[in-house]
């Protein structure tokens with residue numbers, strides 16, 4: 584039984600709505616982050632890898648070239664025929680609106696690109712950006728706003744130097760969803776000082792405000808981060824895989840079936856991953872989540888054991 588029988592995965596959601604496989608193509612458009620350049624904060628989030636941070640935009644292939652090469656790989660691997668241009672790296676609304684419009688439109692002009700997914704911080708979504716995204720949506724494109732919230736606890740956000748609070752997310756999600764723009768909320772499980780209860784409370788708060796998608800991620804320690812120093816000094820202990828799987832299943836069970844999961848785990852490449860080592864094994868975690876839901880006899884949306892797929 585595939586995971587998509589138990590969880591409303593974004594891939595299945597796209598397949599149902601578009602009638603064919605749609606896959607995200609990740610783009611690094613050369614954005615920076617206001618949590619590093621002083622606009623919102625300095626130093627960045629404690630878990631953010633700085634090495635590849637903000638390469639010169641000139642060194643990056645342009646959006647069309649990135650989509651073309653990503654598309655080739657994804658088509659071969661998954662058989663996808665349509666794509667969402669995923670502005671993923673760093674803060675993808677951090678720029679003047681004319682610049683953003685040029686980048687987003689360049690992506691949408693590519694063959695077989697049916698829409699956009701734009702990843703950003705909750706304190707970096709001004710009205711003008713929402714106007715732009717809504718205008719693109721009104722032209723018939725699928726447009727998602729991905730908000731990196733990570734935790735609803737201000738003390739945790741402060742501890743990991745996020746440079747924003749839960750109130751920023753509350754404002755951004757209301758503004759976006761108030762305009763009918765779908766939001767995918769990113770949550771990290773296993774942040775310093777947080778365990779199962781905090782993860783469940785964050786989910787509860789996010790669902791109470793309303794969200795259209797969720798992305799779950801275990802916190803991993805990667806090289807060249809403040810978190811790596813904390814971990815080396817014994818100040819941070821990563822979750823065991825069994826604990827992550829168990830908490831992820833708790834979160835999935837409590838999420839209404841209409842909310843799509845864009846991701847239920849995340850990986851880091853072995854060359855930068857320090858801990859936990861299971862974060863390099865995506866399939867072990869996905870299989871673990873599926874097995875645990877089956878063992879519990881549950882699925883997304885409750886304990887009735889209802890299956891997602893028709």
Ligand code: SF4
Pocket residue numbers: 616617618619626627628631632672673674704731745
């Ligand atoms: S994780 Fe995101 S918000 Fe935090 S420093 Fe890195 S790019 Fe900026």
